[in-house]
Amino acid sequence: MRTKEKRAAEDTKQPPVRRRDKERTRREILEIAFAEFAENGLAGGNTDAIAARANVTKRLIFYYFNTKEELFTAVLEMAYAKMRIAEQDLHLEALEPEAAIRRLAEFTFDFDQANPEYVRLVTIENIHRGRHIRASKKLKEMTRPIVSQIAAVLDRGVGAGVIRPGIDPVELHMSLNALCFFSVANRHTFEAQFAADMSSQKARAQRRVEIADLLWRYVRNDQRAAKSAASKS
Template sequence: MPGVTKQPLRAAKPVPIKRRDRERTRQEILDIAFEEFAENGLSGGNTDAIAARANITKRLIFYYFNSKEELFTAVLEMAYAEMRAAEEDLHLEALEPEAAIRRLAEFTFDFHQAHPQFVRLVSIENIHRGRHMAISRRLKEMTQPSISQIAKVLERGAACGAIRPGIDPVELHMTLNALSFFAVANRHTFEAQFAFDMSSSKARAQRRAEIADLLWRCVRGD
């Protein structure tokens, strides 16, 4: 049209493609899978449900984890890594032997009480006879600092006569975990059989103190 100056067409600006952060996506899958496996077990855990909750395709799950079994192993590694990291923050080397033993007992009890899904996941892995843990180098490696920390407390205590010598740190670790684990894993059946309160704040505080006392009496030198 006369008098109208045509403006040159401008190329449309490309719409930036939002790319998922790989680590964030992987962690989201692990977090959701943790809840799914803890609730439904390995056999009942549903990768379709995990994908739907993460708003991704199931194919993407298997891009990060080659199989459901590998995903379950990774969930176990994540769960244990959280506990082991918390154990390292106890700084037991700065405490006197009795205080260190009691702190370790209280921490272990508190962790299990605060993480019932962790207890269920460990129970599920025991149903599978520990086969996923057996093939995980990472899980085996992360146990060493924990046992080493207990061993050092025992050695210091034995050197000053506060703790009797010859205690196996792995045996002590097993004893403590058995006591703390039971209070979560067997709570419902124990309460049903004996009408014994294991759930209230008062009952948990009493059990926590009893476990700390038991562990100290187990190791003390006199």
């Protein structure tokens, strides 16, 4: 039989505190903030809405990220990291130069098509003149692996005589991203102006092939190709 003192002690016991998984909570906030900023921009992004959807307090958001600007920067870092991590699995070094160039083009096109929120977020950061990326050392360092991969493919192709010399890997990366990015970022305005189909599965598949062809034609050694064709005639 419980004594009165024992019952009183048990009644005053607090329920066990459920500890948050800090990394999981932070990740959930970032995922929700990503959707919010991609839809409404930095100025229109609502931290109250982010807190409500993440089932946390706004104070906790600022505990992790200090300010709305820092949260936006962290979202950018997460978004770019997703693409950079995927790029590591391309294994371009295992492919012949032409196959590597085409694989790079197809991957970039597919990623942008599958992640329109990423495209919108990058567009929003451009509205802010890239100030968050410029201030993030992490974002700057993320670009090195893919540029190195492209440079290695170009070097191998030049050595094999199938790619023309003098191509800047950063310029090539820029040209490819411009082509793929446009297909998502400008899809609606281009369709409205020219009555062009850029959204159907057939149109996307055709554009994917065209971009890969364009990129390869740009880098290939036409003199080598011409000599090869002449020798076969």
